[in-house]
Amino acid sequence: MNETDPNIAARQRWMGVLARAGSALDPHEAALKDSAYQLIRSPEVGMTLVRGRMGGTGSAFNLGEMTVTRCVVRLADGRTGYSYLAGRDKRRAELAALADAHLQGSDQARWLDDLIEPLAREQREQRLNRAARTATTQVEFFTLVRGED
Amino acid sequence: MTTPHSSHWLQPAFDDPVLDAQVSFRAALGALAEPGLPRAMDRAHALGDLAPATYGLCLAFLDSDTPLWLAPRFDTPLIRANLAFHCGCPIVAEREIALFALLDEGELSDLSDFDNGSERYPDQSCTLLIQLDDLRAGIPLRWRGPGIKDVRGVNLPLPASFWQQRQARSAFPRGLDCFFAAAGEVIGLPRSTRVLIETEEAA
DSSP states (O other): OTTTHHHHHHHHHHHHHHHHHGGGGGGHHHHTSSSEEEEEEEEEEEEEEEEEEEEEEEOOOEEEEEEEEEEEOOOOOOOOOEEEEEEHHHHHHHHHHHHHHHSSSSSHHIIIIIHHHHHHHHHHHHHHOOOEEEEEEETOOOOOOOOOO | OOOEEEEEEGGOOSSSSHHHHHHHHHHHHHHHHHHTTTTEESOOOOBTTHHHHHHHHHHHHTTOOOEEEEEEGGOOOHHHHHHHHHHHOEEEGGGGSOOOOOOOOGGTOOOSSHHHHHHOOOSOEEEEEEOOOSOOSSEEEESSSSSSSSSEEEEOOOOOHHHHHHHTTTBBTBBOEEEEEEEEOOOOOTTTTTEEETTTTTT
16 A cells, blocks of 8 residues: 555545535435444544645745544444544534545445535536636736846 | 455544543542552443553553553554554554553563663653453552552552562662553552562562
């Protein structure tokens, strides 16, 4: 197992989609909670340090702390699901962990089609919309050559 | 996605992580403050061979800064996975660098490799978490020292070799602190306690 393992890349993708889903998870609550499960780590709120880099070669610096909520559940068949969400919404952290657990099972394709793909599409549209709105405010600067070189 | 993974072994730990960890840590402090007095340590569930009291001590004490040495009896995938998940403690193979050690009664005849601190930093010694079957089934011992008004009778079932080892590793302020755990109770034995077996002074 390493970072190029396709399974890991796929799981990273859906965990990212679930982390960004927010209120879009709510309509799936009944389906996600349909099977018996156990809380291995009940949802808990904490802080995590966000680090950043200035430019491609800059060294890492501490950008600041953010609130995260994490949760781990286990389904009756032993599969575990993990979630890390920005903010302090414990209920949705539990839903996202349940989704992660379901997505590792034999029903993966169905969960991808029903849950992840619509959420990913919606998030992509929101991102493009926002980018389009922002693009209209872009200002291009021109600099006249001052003849110093 | 069907590869066997350590997450398969995970079990819930404390029901109320914050409160239960505080209560367990307080009980452990109390156990060291009043050596020989059994304290309730029953907030955790048993984990494989680990009794609730032993697991409670682990959950209260261990984190990513505390390397742990595991006795072979406790070195199972179940215990490793749950300690790694709930405590995040590194599990080390060398006794010398461990800050905590999880022992059963079979490991008590050789404590020579555990760190008993230095003159400058006696607090950096290894703390022994020792699981017993019972805390009251042994021969009568008389404990004296800080935290005990006169003398306290304790009946821990421990082999004579343990007291010899403890004596051998003791050079106050250096020494080994011990917790004895069975079922849902724990007894503390700090390095400062002098233990008398019947009339003869052993430590």
